[in-house]
Amino acid sequence: TLNRPERLNALTSVMSDELVDAFEGVNAAGVSRAVVVTGAGRGFCAGQDLTEFEQAYRDGGRLDVKAHLDTSYHKLIPIIVNTPLPVIAAVNGVAAGAGLSLATACDLRLASDEARFTQAFVKIGLAPDSGGSYFLPRLIGYAKALELTMTGELVDAKTALDLGLVSRVFPAASFRENVADVAAELASLPTKAIGESKRLLREALELGLDVALDREADAQDRMVQTADHIEGVTAFVEKREPIFKGE
Numbered sequence: 001t002l003n004r005p006e007r008l009n010a011l012t013s014v015m016s017d018e019l020v021d022a023f024e025g026v027n028a029a030g031v032s033r034a035v036v037v038t039g040a041g042r043g044f045c046a047g048q049d050l051t052e053f054e055q056a057y058r059d060g061g062r063l064d065v066k067a068h069l070d071t072s073y074h075k076l077i078p079i080i081v082n083t084p085l086p087v088i089a090a091v092n093g094v095a096a097g098a099g100l101s102l103a104t105a106c107d108l109r110l111a112s113d114e115a116r117f118t119q120a121f122v123k124i125g126l127a128p129d130s131g132g133s134y135f136l137p138r139l140i141g142y143a144k145a146l147e148l149t150m151t152g153e154l155v156d157a158k159t160a161l162d163l164g165l166v167s168r169v170f171p172a173a174s175f176r177e178n179v180a181d182v183a184a185e186l187a188s189l190p191t192k193a194i195g196e197s198k199r200l201l202r203e204a205l206e207l208g209l210d211v212a213l214d215r216e217a218d219a220q221d222r223m224v225q226t227a228d229h230i231e232g233v234t235a236f237v238e239k240r241e242p243i244f245k246g247e
């Protein structure tokens with residue numbers, strides 16, 4: 001949980017490092033079967049904390065933004081994408097700029113009916129970063145993504161649902177509970193198969209069919225040997241509910 005509610009959880013370099021540490025911890029421990037990223041208070045994440053480099057701007061000094069991106073978002077976004085677990089963005093409130101990128105880097109976006117979304121970059125004279133040019137066109141299509149990026153328009157949860165930017169919208173009052181239910185459901189599924197599926201679909205976006213088919217065959221070769229696959233097939237033929245252990 002991003003926890004700077006008074007700043008709508010705007011990201012500092014420290015927070016970005018802490019998020020990377022959290023994902024590294026989850027991946028190293030190898031016991032988790034789903035991850036939820038959410039925000040404390042009324043915001044999800046308002047993007048880069050614009051006060052972090054305030055002095056550099058006031059001094060008229062040029063910010064070494066490439067160095068900043070390298071050490072922050074370029075570590076954070078890939079680790080989310082490469083985490084072999086279902087990662088849910090529980091968008092409880094506004095998601096802006098890098099905060100929207102953070103949400104779109106996750107595998108599933110669940111929104112509170114109080115959530116709002118904006119490619120805020122243009123409003124402060126920036127182009128997208130942190131994956132802001134990569135994920136949005138893939139999720140909602142090029143034309144709408146470009147429109148939202150050029151205008152910085154703030155869209156509400158219902159519009160985000162209509163656009164396919166979020167999968168489901170829940171009432172704010174029951175949001176945490178609804179998210180926990182979805183996370184528990186995902187955590188009860190065959191975790192290794194989810195990890196492979198996530199990787200295959202992402203890679204296939206950039207591949208030709210022949211290579212994609214080869215990668216699927218390699219993944220399936222690994223999957224048929226998993227305990228969860230054996231349990232799934234056995235449960236099916238025995239006409240009972242499977243109990244998957246993520247193994």
Ligand code: T3D
Nearest residue numbers: 006007008010046047048049050051094096097098120121
């Ligand atoms: O420089 C680089 O590192 C390049 C990387 C850039 C990556 C990016 O993410 S660029 C985009 C950065 N984010 C934004 O430009 C969004 C700025 N915020 C807003 O436009 C609005 O706050 C929202 C539309 C997100 C929400 O509006 P609203 O009316 O619900 O809330 P508010 O009153 O504007 O904000 C509440 C407080 O949070 C307020 O503080 P205050 O006045 O109560 O003391 C506001 O200043 C603070 N806050 C909101 N966003 C940020 C922030 N403080 C620091 N950084 C923020 N991004």
